[in-house]
Amino acid sequence: MSIIKVEAVSKYYGPVVGVTDLSFSVEEGEIFGFLGPNGAGKTTTIRLLMQLLYPSQGRIFLFGKPIDRKDNFHREKIGYLPGEFTPYRNMSSLQFLNYMAKYRSNPPQLREQLLKRFDYTEQNLHQKIKNLSHGNRQKLGIIYAMEHSPELIILDEPTLGLDPLMQEAFYEILRELHESGKTIFLSSHNLPEVEKICHRVGIIREGNIVTVETIENLKKKRPRRLILTLPVQNSSKPPILPGTQLIEQAGNKFTYLIDGDIRSVLQELAQISIEDILFPEPDLEDIFLTYYQKNNS
Amino acid sequence: MTRSYYIIKSLRDHLPFLILAFILLGALQTLLLTIVTTTQLFNFVRDFIQQLPQELQQFLGEEFIAQFSVKGAAAFGYNHPLVITFLIIVAIIFPSKHVAGEIENGTLELIFSMPIERFSITFSLWIVSVLAIFFVISGCWLGTFMSKLIFSQAEILPFSKILLIGINLAALMVCINAYTFLISSYSREGSKVALQAAGITLFFYFLNYIATIWSVVGFLKPISIFHYYQPQKLMMGEANLGKNLIVLGLLTFFLMLPTIYKINRRDIP
Numbered sequence: 001m002s003i004i005k006v007e008a009v010s011k012y013y014g015p016v017v018g019v020t021d022l023s024f025s026v027e028e029g030e031i032f033g034f035l036g037p038n039g040a041g042k043t044t045t046i047r048l049l050m051q052l053l054y055p056s057q058g059r060i061f062l063f064g065k066p067i068d069r070k071d072n073f074h075r076e077k078i079g080y081l082p083g084e085f086t087p088y089r090n091m092s093s094l095q096f097l098n099y100m101a102k103y104r105s106n107p108p109q110l111r112e113q114l115l116k117r118f119d120y121t122e123q124n125l126h127q128k129i130k131n132l133s134h135g136n137r138q139k140l141g142i143i144y145a146m147e148h149s150p151e152l153i154i155l156d157e158p159t160l161g162l163d164p165l166m167q168e169a170f171y172e173i174l175r176e177l178h179e180s181g182k183t184i185f186l187s188s189h190n191l192p193e194v195e196k197i198c199h200r201v202g203i204i205r206e207g208n209i210v211t212v213e214t215i216e217n218l219k220k221k222r223p224r225r226l227i228l229t230l231p232v233q234n235s236s237k238p239p240i241l242p243g244t245q246l247i248e249q250a251g252n253k254f255t256y257l258i259d260g261d262i263r264s265v266l267q268e269l270a271q272i273s274i275e276d277i278l279f280p281e282p283d284l285e286d287i288f289l290t291y292y293q294k295n296n297s
Numbered sequence: 298m299t300r301s302y303y304i305i306k307s308l309r310d311h312l313p314f315l316i317l318a319f320i321l322l323g324a325l326q327t328l329l330l331t332i333v334t335t336t337q338l339f340n341f342v343r344d345f346i347q348q349l350p351q352e353l354q355q356f357l358g359e360e361f362i363a364q365f366s367v368k369g370a371a372a373f374g375y376n377h378p379l380v381i382t383f384l385i386i387v388a389i390i391f392p393s394k395h396v397a398g399e400i401e402n403g404t405l406e407l408i409f410s411m412p413i414e415r416f417s418i419t420f421s422l423w424i425v426s427v428l429a430i431f432f433v434i435s436g437c438w439l440g441t442f443m444s445k446l447i448f449s450q451a452e453i454l455p456f457s458k459i460l461l462i463g464i465n466l467a468a469l470m471v472c473i474n475a476y477t478f479l480i481s482s483y484s485r486e487g488s489k490v491a492l493q494a495a496g497i498t499l500f501f502y503f504l505n506y507i508a509t510i511w512s513v514v515g516f517l518k519p520i521s522i523f524h525y526y527q528p529q530k531l532m533m534g535e536a537n538l539g540k541n542l543i544v545l546g547l548l549t550f551f552l553m554l555p556t557i558y559k560i561n562r563r564d565i566p
Contacts, residue, residue, distance in 0.1 A: 050410045052565040069562060075412035082410075086403035090310075102302045103411035 001028050001064055003152055003183045004049060009058030011044055018044040019207040022058070026185055026200075031178050033198035034187040035287075041207040042187040043083045046156045049185070050080055062152070076105060079150035083157050083187075085141035089130035093120070093140050096129060100144060108147040115143065117169050134161040142170065146177070153177065155186040159193060171197050192281055195219065203287065223286045224258040226265065229276035241268050299421045300413065307395060307425045314390075315429055318383045319436030326374040326440030327447075333370040334448045341365075367453045371441055372532035375462045380437065381502075384466065387433055388474040389494045391426040396478065396560065398487025406565050419560050423478070423553065430470045434463045461538055462528045468545040469526040473498055475552035482559040485566060522548065 004026040011018035019041040026032040047053040062074045118139045138161040203210040235252035243260015342365040399405035477494035505521035518524045530536035
C-alpha cells in the first residue's frame with residue numbers, strides 16, 4: 001500500500017511557484033529520500049504533506065485516504081521534524097517533550113531509548129531550550145518526532161547540525177525503525193546520505209520532480225568523475241583515456257567524466273606517470289546534469 | 298473543543314504580567330477611593346470649579362466634577378488611563394503573540410502538525426484571552442471591594458453597579474481582542490499585529506474623545522467602540538448596559554467568524 005501518494009500537486013504563492021505538477025508515491029515500510037538543492041521545493045512538499053500548506057492543484061493521499069482541510073486523523077500516525085525546528089525557547093527539553101506529548105494519544109514509548117542513543121543527558125533534559133546548542137536542539141527535534149513510534153516519520157533535513165557520530169547513530173535508528181515496519185520520508189541535499197540509508201529517492205529541482213529512482217539505479221546512472229594530477233613536466237597534453245570525457249583543465253590538473261567502463265580507464269592510467277588521482281563523490285549538479293541530458297535526448 | 302493544556306500553558310506564559318496588572322489595578326481602585334473618602338476632595342473641587350468662568354465649567358462638564366465623589370471616583374477607576382492601557386495590552390498580547398507571533402517563530406507549525414483541529418486551538422486561545430481580561434478586572438473589583446470594607450461605603454457605593462461596569466469593560470476589551478485576532482489571522486509578525494491593533498484602538502479612543510467634546514462631530518460617536526463603555530453614566534444609572542453589551546458582543550462575534558475561517562484555511566509558511 002502507498003503510505004504517501006501525491007497526485008499532480010502544485011503550489012503557488014501568488015505569482016511565485018512553490019512546486020509544480022508533483023507526482024510520486026512512498027510505499028509502506030520503505031525509506032524514501034527526497035533530494036534537492038536549497039530552494040528546490042523539498043520543504044514546500046513536506047509542508048503540503050503535513051497540511052501546513054494547502055495545494056493550489058492536485059491531491060494528496062496519506063494511508064490510502066485523500067486528505068483535506070478538515071481531516072487530521074492521520075497525524076496521530078505521523079512523526080514530523082520541520083526543517084527549522086524551533087521549540088518553545090523558555091521550556092526545558094523535558095517540559096517541551098511532555099507538553100507536546102499531550103497532543104497525541106500515543107504514549108512516548110521510545111523516548112528513553114532515543115535519549116540514550118543520542119547521548120541526551122539528564123542535564124540537557126532540564127536545560128532551557130534557549131541555552132541548548134544547535135546540535136542538541138536538533139537531537140531534541142528528532143526525539144520529539146519519533147518518541148511516539150509513529151507509522152510514518154517525515155523528516156526535513158534531519159542531520160543538519162548533527163556531528164558525524166550522531167549522524168551514524170541516527171542512521172542506525174532509522175534502519176531499526178525501518179526493520180520494525182515504519183515508513184520514513186526524509187529530505188536532504190546530501191547525496192551520500194540519501195544513498196546510505198534510503199531505498200528510493202525522488203529528486204526535485206526548481207519545484208519539479210526530476211526523477212524517482214531506486215538507489216541501485218541511481219548508483220548505476222550517476223556519473224563518476226576523475227581528477228588527475230600529472231607531474232608538471234608531463235602535463236602539456238591531457239592523456240587520452242577510453243570511455244571518458246575531459247570536462248576541465250587547470251594547469252596540470254585534468255577533470256574527466258567517466259561514462260564508459262572504469263576498468264579500461266584504470267588500465268590506461270597504469271601506463272602513465274601520475275602525481276595524484278581522485279574519484280570525488282558526484283554532487284547534485286552532476287546528477288541533475290545526467291537526468292537533464294537524458295530528458296533532452 | 299478546547300485544549301486545557303494549551304490554555305494552561307498560554308496563561309502561564311503571561312502569568313507574571315497578569316499578576317502585576319491584577320495587583321496594580323486593584324491597588325489603584327483602593328487608592329482612588331481612599332483619596333476621595335479621606336480628603337473631602339469632592340467639596341473642594343466643586344468649590345474650586347464654581348470660581349472658574351462659566352465657559353470653562355461647561356468644558357469640564359459635570360462628569361469631571363462627579364468623579365470626585367465616591368461613586369464618581371469608583372467609576373473613574375474603571376476608566377483610568379492606566380486601567381485601560383493595561384487591559385488593552387492584555388487584550389492584544391494573546392492573539393498577536395500566539396497566532397502571528399508563533400507563526401513567525403515556528404512554534405505554531407509544531408502545534409498545527411499535531412492530530413488536532415485548528416479551531417480547537419483558536420477557540421482555546423480566545424478562552425485564554427477572555428479569562429485573562431476577567432482576571433485583571435477582578436483585581437479592580439477586589440480593590441473596590443477592599444475600599445468598601447475599609448471605609449464602610451456599602452450604602453454609598455453599590456457593588457452591583459461596579460460589577461456591571463466591570464462586565465461592560467470586559468466586553469469592550471474582548472472586542473479589542475477580537476479585531477486583534479482578525480489582524481493576526483492574516484499576518485505572520487506578532488509585533489506588527491500588536492502595533493496595528495494598538496493603532497486602531499487609539500484611533501477609536503480619540504474619535505470618541507473628540508466626538509464627546511466637539512458637538513459638530515458628535516454624530517461620529519457610535520462609530521467608536523469606546524462609545525459603548527460609559528462607566529460614569531452606568532454608575533448614575535443613565536446608560537443602557539444591555540445595548541452596550543449587545544453591540545460589543547455582536548461586533549466580537551462577527552470579527553471572530555472570519556478569524557476562525559481564515560486560521561482554518563491559511564497556509565503556515
